[in-house]
Amino acid sequence: MSLRHALLGLLSERPASGYDMLKSFDTALATVWPATQSQIYTELSRLADAGLISVAAEGPRGRKEYSLTDEGLAELRHWLTETKPQRNTRSDVLLRVFFLGVLTPEQARGYLTELMEMSEQGTAELRAVEASVDWGDDTLSVHGRIALEYGIRFNAMRREWAEWAAGQIR
Numbered sequence: 001m002s003l004r005h006a007l008l009g010l011l012s013e014r015p016a017s018g019y020d021m022l023k024s025f026d027t028a029l030a031t032v033w034p035a036t037q038s039q040i041y042t043e044l045s046r047l048a049d050a051g052l053i054s055v056a057a058e059g060p061r062g063r064k065e066y067s068l069t070d071e072g073l074a075e076l077r078h079w080l081t082e083t084k085p086q087r088n089t090r091s092d093v094l095l096r097v098f099f100l101g102v103l104t105p106e107q108a109r110g111y112l113t114e115l116m117e118m119s120e121q122g123t124a125e126l127r128a129v130e131a132s133v134d135w136g137d138d139t140l141s142v143h144g145r146i147a148l149e150y151g152i153r154f155n156a157m158r159r160e161w162a163e164w165a166a167g168q169i170r
Contacts, residue, residue, distance in 0.1 A: 003043045006033050008076040013140040015056045015067040018044055028133055028144050105169050112166040119159035126151045
């Protein structure tokens, strides 16, 4: 996934300002695809230059509201249907597990205990997002809740796995 497609996806639901989209990245998308303010505004300029979005309205202090163009919707649909997701094969977490044998058993179990705590914290953060978002019946809310549930279940699985793995270390 790219920032480009995340922005197009947000605009597929309704026109929004850069600030509105930044808020979406800070809440609903934070655990899926984080982005900074400068990254978002830079990419919005690129999308506008490419004709994938347009300025739908301008407000005070240079506030711009962007909307998706037909070309932008076609690009988003192309990305969703005709490009395969990139498999993220690098995992700092699991690479460390491969080399836990150089530590004492207590240190190795300590690392896995930290993973359990990290997973619990991740679940708590996602539950906070779930409680803070004004969910509706729109497609972005429906699919956002589905993605959120993935994160909650992933954290539960990782916590359970880390507990099992700690029990394997002698």
